[in-house]
């Protein structure tokens with residue numbers, strides 16, 4: 001549905017987007033994840049024909065954004081970073097205007113306005129001036145505006161920013177419910193959002209795609225193994241040497257990394273990562289007890305997307321992961 | 324066509340949803356009203372004088388009231404037009420609504436013409452107020468209405484040209500005050516250019532004088548449609564709208 005090849009965008013000197021490629025299939029919800037300044041907004045602006053790319057091509061539903069912009073524009077709904085609202089209009093009036101702008105037949109507009117207002121929970125402020133709305137409501141009106149013409153592709157730039165937790169939840173539900181009939185691409189730097197809303201993720205950092213996969217795959221592939229958290233204390237309030245404990249843990253077969261999380265006079269918290277497919281929990285427990293220490297805690301910790309994200313976007317490792 | 328009308332209607336509603344339109348209407352009505360009663364006052368005292376002297380000079384309402392008033396309107400317009408055009412694109416850029424317009428299935432030119440048309444229509448509404456005053460003249464005298472019509476046509480053509488330039492200037496900034504000030508400067512220059520013709524005959528002076536929007540209005544105020552002058556305004560209008568389109572395009576590149 002969306003196809004991007006070698007897309008590059010340069011502003012005077014900064015390269016905002018650097019030769020990125022990706023594809024999104026019909027019906028997918030794709031999370032576009034990246035830190036500030038990664039180039040998410042820039043990519044979305046190119047996809048929506050707001051600005052042309054410096055190099056490369058992008059197409060939506062088979063129509064090139066540069067050669068057939070009108071066809072592309074007819075098929076997309078776009079929620080920019082700041083919702084594009086006219087403060088002097090009432091909500092209903094605004095949605096009617098956008099409906100006309102998107103080329104809906106006049107006869108259908110009142111019904112569509114009613115539908116999307118209900119869907120985005122702005123029906124109760126239909127007659128209110130937009131300038132008098134709270135930020136959350138503005139965001140919802142922005143979302144309503146994006147879906148009014150029932151577009152094939154929805155492009156949402158940080159759709160949940162500025163919403164309260166309940167609204168965030170509702171918006172995510174809304175986006176998921178839209179996925180049946182639409183292809184959705186949404187940008188965010190909030191990780192749980194991707195985990196909860198999207199089925200695919202494209203991680204972008206400093207203008208390059210550093211990873212793209214299904215959310216489930218990415219989580220398991222990058223750290224095939226689980227990590228476990230353990231707390232080790234000395235018996236009878238003894239002092240315990242961190243170095244000794246760490247050394248012992250590292251010697252256990254299958255352990256790939258031991259990270260000290262916190263430590264005090266009596267005990268130390270470690271996080272132990274193991275190689276893929278190895279369960280080291282029993283070995284760790286035995287080893288600690290045999291050394292004459294106490295094992296106060298042992299629990300598995302899920303590797304969150306957040307860690308993957310930080311790892312991918314923070315370091316040179318990014319390039320390795322891509323392969 | 325539908326798109327142009329969609330944009331135009333939205334723009335007109337914005338004018339009337341804010342104090343801008345009312346402020347302009349009030350200002351125009353007061354200033355113009357003052358000019359009007361002044362002109363009538365002069366006319367009345369003139370005709371009194373000629374009656375007392377026993378001469379019955381033919382007094383021409385058109386020549387003595389309507390023509391000078393139309394000329395004045397042409398100049399007052401230079402001051403009001405920047406206030407009409409300044410917000411057209413600057414405000415969309417500031418609010419981020421440009422992103423909505425430019426990603427909707429609407430051609431750039433449709434957006435531009437829609438906005439420009441709304442501005443011309445608002446100016447037309449201002450002129451309509453002046454026409455109300457002229458109705459008084461018909462009640463008390465027999466002015467010729469044809470030259471008046473030509474005069475209004477000229478005023479609209481002139482406004483169309485200046486509004487097109489104002490629209491272009493509005494695309495270059497996010498700040499409507501800056502857009503307004505710059506447009507005002509341009510309008511003023513296009514007015515005073517004709518002054519050089521008073522002391523200089525060189526080619527550059529002729530060009531400058533030719534660029535003067537007010538001097539092109541003069542024939543219209545006399546009720547004469549001179550194609551040369553009409554073409555001047557129309558060319559200027561196209562130029563302004565064309566520049567607006569180019570500016571929007573480059574906005575996309577830089578955005």
Ligand SMILES: Nc1ncnc2c1ncn2[C@@H]1O[C@H](COP(=O)(O)OP(=O)(O)OP(=O)(O)O)[C@@H](O)[C@H]1O
Pocket residue numbers: 011012014015016017034035036037038039040041042043189577578
């Ligand atoms: N109009 C512009 N002129 C020059 N540079 C720009 C412009 N817009 C964006 N940039 C630069 O391009 C890069 C990418 O910006 P972009 O807005 O796409 O990031 P983003 O991923 O959307 O970030 P955020 O999460 O903060 O929204 C940044 O380095 C930014 O400074």
Ligand SMILES: [Mg+2]
Pocket residue numbers: 040041042081157
């Ligand atoms: Mg952004």
